[in-house]
Amino acid sequence: MPPHGHPTARPDTAGTLRGILAPESRPDPYPLYREILAAEPVWVARDRPVVVFASYEACRAVLRDPRASNDRRHALIHRAPEAPGAGRPAEDATAADPAVPLEIPSFLFTDPPRHTALRRIAAPGFTPRAVRRLTPMIKDLIDDLLDAVAPDRKDGVADLASPLPVTVICRVLGVDTGDPDWYRTRSSLLGRAVDPYLAFLGVPPPDPAGRRRAEDELGAFFRRLAAERRAEPRDDMMSRLLATQAGEDPLTDEEAVTTCRLLLNAGHETTVGLIANGLRTLPRHPETLAALREDPATTAPAVVEELLRHDAPLQIVHRHARQDMEVRGTRIPRGTTMVLLLAGANRDESAFACPHRFDAERAEASRHLSFGLGTHYCLGAPLGRLEAELAFTRFAQRVVDPRPVDGPTRYRPHVVLRGPASLPLRTGGVLGRDTPWDRPPGSPTAGTDTVSGGAAPGPRCGRRSRRSC
Numbered sequence: 001m002p003p004h005g006h007p008t009a010r011p012d013t014a015g016t017l018r019g020i021l022a023p024e025s026r027p028d029p030y031p032l033y034r035e036i037l038a039a040e041p042v043w044v045a046r047d048r049p050v051v052v053f054a055s056y057e058a059c060r061a062v063l064r065d066p067r068a069s070n071d072r073r074h075a076l077i078h079r080a081p082e083a084p085g086a087g088r089p090a091e092d093a094t095a096a097d098p099a100v101p102l103e104i105p106s107f108l109f110t111d112p113p114r115h116t117a118l119r120r121i122a123a124p125g126f127t128p129r130a131v132r133r134l135t136p137m138i139k140d141l142i143d144d145l146l147d148a149v150a151p152d153r154k155d156g157v158a159d160l161a162s163p164l165p166v167t168v169i170c171r172v173l174g175v176d177t178g179d180p181d182w183y184r185t186r187s188s189l190l191g192r193a194v195d196p197y198l199a200f201l202g203v204p205p206p207d208p209a210g211r212r213r214a215e216d217e218l219g220a221f222f223r224r225l226a227a228e229r230r231a232e233p234r235d236d237m238m239s240r241l242l243a244t245q246a247g248e249d250p251l252t253d254e255e256a257v258t259t260c261r262l263l264l265n266a267g268h269e270t271t272v273g274l275i276a277n278g279l280r281t282l283p284r285h286p287e288t289l290a291a292l293r294e295d296p297a298t299t300a301p302a303v304v305e306e307l308l309r310h311d312a313p314l315q316i317v318h319r320h321a322r323q324d325m326e327v328r329g330t331r332i333p334r335g336t337t338m339v340l341l342l343a344g345a346n347r348d349e350s351a352f353a354c355p356h357r358f359d360a361e362r363a364e365a366s367r368h369l370s371f372g373l374g375t376h377y378c379l380g381a382p383l384g385r386l387e388a389e390l391a392f393t394r395f396a397q398r399v400v401d402p403r404p405v406d407g408p409t410r411y412r413p414h415v416v417l418r419g420p421a422s423l424p425l426r427t428g429g430v431l432g433r434d435t436p437w438d439r440p441p442g443s444p445t446a447g448t449d450t451v452s453g454g455a456a457p458g459p460r461c462g463r464r465s466r467r468s469c
């Protein structure tokens, strides 16, 4: 019996797990997720208490289970013999990844009751109602970005998907947006910290030094901002955080800094992925672009849900057993890390018919797990959805006849944060910003010609229609 009382990985699944981390898998990790789903539960190694789930029901069950913690101090792998930082006390467990800061974790990596108190402070800024008030600002930003597209070199990521979310979240937080690239490059470096290298291989993700630098620079930036807002409060998130008491305990300056940094990172990397995935997919589905122009109010939300399901911007989350537990018949000893392949669960045939097919009319798309579930359900879901709905609507309205450039799509190196690194596009031009957002029925729109001569809609898929995929 292995030391942790669990079966060891079979050689074939060990190769699959390494494959998930491999750069060659970035364009299409889905066959690997399917292999894990077929072999679930997959234990990673004899001396590493890590189990991987990819089925819809198992991922759901873990996300909803209060014994499954998001606090790394409950994870034995952060204290495993081969992990850097081994032998440190449990309180210092985040030191296991040299790139993970020693300072306090954000509320994403905290359990209730502290999680509840901290989340409650940030929540009012991200309710559907609060977010709807941002619509005019986001629409303006999208139009500014489309106005600035160079006629001879169009790239969906550089022109729209990448700059939009960082600018929006900086404005929401009240952070100077003079140089969005400064935040973007640092939070992109930090994004690799959540890639499951420690879980799968027992080593930290690549470039720990780069992440440490990014962490220090962002930390210093937000600490300066906290000092400024403490001296002179404004009507922004940092001032509100500093002025708030979190339950019985006051919020420390360091917690305000960590919360702001979480909102900045979580608030844009994933949304970049969602918009970029959409700008890659939509030109391959002219019928969906036409529907977006015809009826954006109905089509845009449906497109966003199906994109989230079909190609989750955040592919994987971790949980750690704070006590012995069971997941769908599998005994999970205390201290085990559970790796949940959310993107795989979204393509589980037992939950979604013809799951590998993108179908903007899929009735059950919104059952996806791409925003998580339970205690840590994405706080920014309404904002992410709104940005993507407006971006896709405007793309359909203003960009004439968009076509992908031949050749494979280049993806970012990240494993968890998924999205194309660049998306060269051919188009028939970009219409002016006077193009109405709300089109009167019957008026001509961008791409009308293309749509009438374009590809016929593919076979319908999903439970609403009975045609097979």
Ligand code: HEM
Pocket (backbone or CB within 6 Å): 070, 107, 108, 109, 119, 126, 262, 263, 266, 267, 268, 270, 271, 274, 312, 313, 314, 317, 318, 369, 370, 371, 372, 373, 375, 376, 377, 378, 379, 380, 381, 383, 384, 385
């Ligand atoms: C469309 C894009 C987005 C996707 C796919 C996404 C996905 C997720 C997922 C899967 C989680 C749960 C993580 C876990 O359970 O471990 C999460 C949590 C979170 N997200 Fe998002 N997110 C998106 C956009 C945003 C935006 C725009 C914000 C803006 C503030 C945001 C803020 C957060 C926060 C603060 C958490 C932590 C919640 C908690 O721990 O209670 N996200 N997100």
